[in-house]
Amino acid sequence: MANGATVGVIANPASSRDIRRIVARGPATTTNDKINSLARLMEGLAATGVKNVLSMSDAGGIAAGLAGIAAKASAMHWPNLDFVDQKITHSPDDTINAAKAMQDAGVDAIVVLGGDGTNRLLIGSTGSIPVASISTGTNNAYPRRDEPTVVGFAAGLLATGHIDSAACTYRAKTLTINAGDISLPALVDIAVVTGDRIASGAVWDADSLQEVFLCFAEPDAVGLSSIGGRLQPVSRRNPHGLRIRTDATSPRRVTVPIAPGLVRDLGITAVTALPPGETVAINADSGVISVDGERSLRFTADTPVTVTLQHDGPVVLDVPRAMHEAALPTTTTKGEDTHG
Amino acid sequence: MGELDRLAMYQQMVRIRQYESRIMQEYHADKSPAWDIGAGLIPGEMHLAAGQEPAAVGVCAHLKKGDAITAPHRPHHFALAHRVDMNKMTAEIYGRTTGLCKGKGGHMHLFDPENHFSCSGIIAQGLPVACGQAMAFQRKGTDHVAVAVTGEGAANQGAFHESLNLAAVWNLPVIFVIEDNDWAISVPKDASTAGASNADRAAGYGMPGVRVEDNDVEAVYEAAGAAIDRARAGDGPSLIEIHTLRLFGHFEGDAQAYRPELETVNERDPIPQYAAALQELGVLSEDQIASIQADADAEVDAAIEFAKSSPEPAPEDALLHVFA
Amino acid sequence: MSTATGTRRVTTAKAMAEGIGLEMQRDPNVFVMGEDVGAYGGIFGSTTDLFGEFGADRVIDTPISETGFIGAGIGAAVEGLRPVVELMFVDFYGVCMDQISNHMAKIHYESGGNVKVPMVLMTATGAGYSDAAQHSQSLWGTFAHLPGMKVVVPSNPYDAKGLMISAIQDDNPVLYMFHKGAQGLVWMEKNPRSIGEVPEESYTVPIGKAAVAREGTDVTIVTLSLSVQHSLDVAEELEGEGISVEIVDLRSLVPLDTETVLESVGKTGRVLVVDEDYKSFGLTGEIAAIIAENDPGMLKKPFRRVAMPDVPIPYARPLEYGVLPTRDKIKAAVKDLMA
Structure with a gap:
């Protein structure tokens, strides 16, 4: 002892x-x-x-x-x-x-x-x-x-x-976003949203969501990871993560709490597993990246943006x-x- | 929420900064003897708001004609951001008949009923008045709001707590804006306030409270927009504490010997930071920076010239306006 | 006395409330707020029956936050409403004096006349029922000393209603100070003069105009509030002794009707000022100064005053009545002036 x-x-x-x-x-x-x-x-x-x-x-x-x-x-x-x-x-x-x-x-x-x-x-x-x-x-x-x-x-x-x-x-798993010489890690989610505003940080406008990457997705979660939790749960110890594409016009709908007390109906176009160690390019060519729900980084077409899931x-x-x-x-x- | 107009917000901040900087120059220019606070063309105490522009500009960007503000003893940034006429305000600061208050108020007591703007030299005491203005807006069935501005030091006044309670219990369209510039004259917040965040205190009144940690106009803009939208919709009061920066002394002549972080204040100046951010976004060029500055210089110079060339009141005018 | 149409006898409290009610009917911008002004009807009856007639939206019970709701009254007045705000006891001024003195009374002046603050702040004053040092003061001298607010102090039901209507219609802040002992409350010993004839319809009593409550030729008593009632009692008694007392009921302290005071003093040449407020640096000294500034030679006898000695108001009945301006003291002072 x-x-x-x-x-x-x-x-x-x-x-x-x-x-x-x-x-x-x-x-x-x-x-x-x-x-x-x-x-x-x-x-x-x-x-x-x-x-x-x-x-x-x-x-x-x-x-x-x-x-x-x-x-x-x-x-x-x-x-x-x-x-x-x-x-x-x-x-x-x-x-x-x-x-x-x-x-x-x-x-x-x-x-x-x-x-x-x-x-x-x-x-x-x-x-x-x-x-x-x-x-x-x-x-x-x-x-x-x-x-x-x-x-x-x-x-x-x-x-x-x-x-x-x-x-x-x-x-714990991590997600890392790389945009040019900037590299930011996340523990839960990385989201790509439209617009060019960082301002107060938090992501709360559901219509601005384009793509979400998740380390894990628990069905009883609140926040962006709840989207995955409802669509395809992934545990914290599962080697894989999740990638979700959203589109307001998609007929595939899911209703989730994207923040405490803020329930939104989202259109989903794709849900795929995100394998560890693999670097994937994001879909959009401009917008703002949020890490763990906080808008943190603007990007434009000049900068290729990639996401990697790791167990580090x-x-x-x-x-x-x-x-x-x-x-x-x-x-x-x-x-x-x-x-x- | 209104559409974000970054250039307009930058321009407004530069305009306010130029105003405060020139008033500082003018205030000291003819103080003879230099220690005499009552000497010169601008006599009396002078509390300037340089460094706190993001608070005023981010909030006022959402206000429309008919919305009210009560500001504290450090009022110029909110006055200018809320459309108070610069010439009349400057003439008031110079104590001239053309001033907002014909020379009766001075820099801590600016009243502009057209824009529903007022300030008070007694800290936190503008908050109950804002509650009353909000009450009037509510009773008249309008969607106007009242913004009550105060410093973090004033949040320890009873009037602050009475007002939060009153606004919450009556669901008034008030936005309490606390400018936390770390210093209540010479006393730091941690030596005077139980609980680091006044946003926490709002929770005690069942009111949403947000602390904007960065002195960033866009962060203020977004938080204020949400709070003002909420108030206009009839959902009641909110509190926003903005961690801002007092670039100058408490009042002009304050040597700030008590302030250990004094040498770093210029590094934290929000205006060059915002200019750099806008340049990076590609919405602000070097030429625009220069022309915005030149416009501000010209407007402020003209206001000072207007004030200086305006007549002084006659001594017997002191007896006017006690009663309507 | 024959009763005119619409005239009947009511208490001062009811007369005040009627004045407020008539203005509320006439002007939708008028509303009332204060502690216990709603269903209770005001601790001293100042809002009797208003809650039933106008409801909670216009007769608003406030939290116990005098700074908060007096300030809110100011803000509402600045935006064009006409609030009637009650400060339950004037003794509570200590927790809200900044709003009263630094804001309500100064905003019009500070703004160079550009902002109006049309509000009434009504408040209960006075002693006589053993409420002791923190619930018995008059304090009108304190408020009249501070510039920027009108101060009215009715002594009877008729004036209470007419002054209330004038106060609400005035574009300035008006401090309306009513005496608990003159309200005609069922739970407090009262002078019969606290119930009197009051027209049902609306009428005004002008602010800044004193009343000669009783005409006389030998001595002038300058007074106000409940002391007017005591002085009238004394005058009636002294009439039998051959002393003719004229009584000037000031009714307003700001503006002060110096003309009526000087006219009466000029007529009698003897003056007694009766004041339930503290003696030093107050109303009694002010009246003396006005006479002295005008013509010290108009007095046949030295100036006299009966006022609260400069002590906090004590609790026990013998102590309290030891300091109050009672009928006995008023009578003795008048007789002394005639000696």
């Missing part, structure tokens, strides 16, 4: 800019909700014997809020809490730099609070460290809705060596499997049943 286990914690203070709050009654996760989630996570980590937690720093009040609770008498049993010494840039770099610092510090597991966007930032920055995710963003397909206390148990059991990593982790994403800690693994060898000694 390893002692001195360390868990890294990343909480994105900016996962709330989302226009879907107005156009689709998107949920709001407040800063105080995030702090409370972290406090619950700490309880789970403490219960499994994790000794140290290394948290991202931020100027958005999350680190300060967590430190405030940690200083209270009621948190004396928590793991020792340190913060990454990092320059705050108010940009996505803050999240990436925190992950890199955790890798350098040799943490045993990382827990991320955020949505699809925050998790996406970690691609390539967490190496072989298992990562557990807690959903706090506006539109989440990637992080599961697990209770932070339980995530704390799972991450703690893994970090302290109580459970076998191989049994409860897997490599973060090492995912599967919380349900981890807890199942931990439950198998019973720890209750015979004759100690206090409920008798």
Whole structure:
């Protein structure tokens, strides 16, 4: 049983800019909700014997809020809490730099609070460290809705060596879009939309959709991956991804939640498997690319744009499997049943 | 939502920037002695909004005649973006009879009833007034909206919370716009505000709240468009917090010694950033940049000239206009 | 007295509400908002029966957010509506004074006369029922001191209705300050003068015009609000003692009818100012200054005043009545002037 286990914690203070709050009654996760989630996570980590937690720093009040609770008498049993010494840039770099610092510090597991966007930032920055995710963003397909206390148990059991990593982790798939010298990764979806606007980011205009590439497609998902989920489900561990072409005039219809509270009827022209390692060209010759639901890149006919599916994403800690693994060898000694 | 007109938005931002820059020059040009805030052709406090143009331009691009704005003590960008006459506004700042308020208001108290524009020097206190304007629009059965602008520091005032509650409980067509420029005079937001995002506070009132993290006019445009459409349709108030940039001091004469990131502010200037983005899109040329700047220079110079050549009020005029 | 057609006896509260109701019938832009003005009818009866007649759309119960809804009244007035807004107790001014003083009262001036704020802010004043320091003040001197709002203070049902109609029709913000003890409420001891003859039809009482509530020749009492009722009682008693008291009911503080005051003082040569507001830096001193500026020689006897001493208003009955301008104190002061 390893002692001195360390868990890294990343909480994105900016996962709330989302226009879907107005156009689709998107949920709001407040800063105080995030702090409370972290406090619950700490309880789970403490219960499994994790000794140290290394948290991202931020100027958005999350680190300060967590430190405030940690200083209270009621948190004396928590793991020792340190913060990454990092320059705050108010940009996505803050999240990436925190992950890199955790890798350098040799943490045993990382827990991320955020949505699809925050998790996406970690691609390539967490190496072989298992990562557990807690959903706090506006539109989440990637992080599961697990209770932070339980995530704390799972991450703690893994970090302290109580459970076998191989049994409860897997490599996430990624999609990479290449346009000229620009290359952007995604964890869930890449979409091609019409127009030339990046603006507020989120994709919420169904009519603008042209083509969607998916790492996985779960029938109970929300967001663009729900399209695939309804047409041809693909699990997270399936080697293949999915490619879908849309056309508003197509007679083949599917009704899906493309964002929380935003249900749209789409016309589908093609659904095909996307094999790993194969680089495919997109259909359109101009428009905007969104990665994990956020419009990120304009392209024109001058630039060939391709998409590739790979198995090189973060090492995912599967919380349900981890807890199942931990439950198998019973720890209750015979004759100690206090409920008798 | 209205059709995105990128050139018009760029032009408006340049116009506002030129205005604020020239007012800054003029303000200091004849301060003698230089420390005397009451000296010169433009006396009194002067709060300039350079760097915050994306907020005003992105929001006002969606407003039509008859929509109302209440602005705070830093009002020029919203006034200009909301069609307030530049000549009359400048004459008011110079305290002339041709000014919007005949020299009675000054730069923190600009009133333009034709455009339903007003501002108040008391932070957050324009919010209840905007609620009342929205109430009037609602009662008259129009689809007009009221935009209540305030800084992030003002979001800790009771008036802010009373107004959010009132607008939500009465489903008023109000858009609360918070310009978060990181600084409440010299106090940073994290030292003054529980909770990093005022968009979160909106959630407490059952109102959608969005935080636009980048000082990007198109991001503001899109968020504001969604909020304004929602209000016009009768779906009630929204809150938009825009993380913007105070390029100058709190007021003119503020040395900003408290501000550690001061040397980086020019790198974060939103106007060159937007110009570069538009050039990359191929909708803005070097020639256009030059001609837009020249037009702004000429318009602002003419407004300043108009103000300077306008008559000053007579002392006895101070007794006029107490009552209608 | 013979009763004219349409005249009957009603309380001050009912008269106020009638004034509002008639204006609401006449002008669809008039509406009422405030705390408990709806089904309750106003804690002090100022909106009696209006909710039943006009419904929740025009008689609006607000959250307990005086800054919010007074500001909303200002915004609505700026857009051409004519809100009648109630601040439940004037003592609550502390939580909303910025809207009243910095906005309602200043916008017209600050705008160079370009923006009008036609709103009525009505509010309950006064002591006498042991509501103590935070629910008993008069404070009209405070508001009259601040430029930009008209201030009216009715003392009886007839004026209450006529001044309300004038206030609603005025293009300026009007602070309408009614005394709880003069409302004629069933749950508060009242002077019979709180119920009086009021025409059913609409009429106005001009803002800025004082009334001579009783003519007399020996002493002028300049007063307002509930103190007018006390002074009339005293004058009736003193008549039997051979003292003729003239009573000037100011009715408006802004604008102040100095002419009527000076005319009466010029006639009697003796003046007593009775004021339920605090004594120092207020109405009593203002009247003294007006007389002094006009002609100090018009007084045969030194100026006298009965006002609230400069203490917060106490709770216990002996303490409260120890500081209030009671009939006994008014009477003593008049007799002193005649001695």
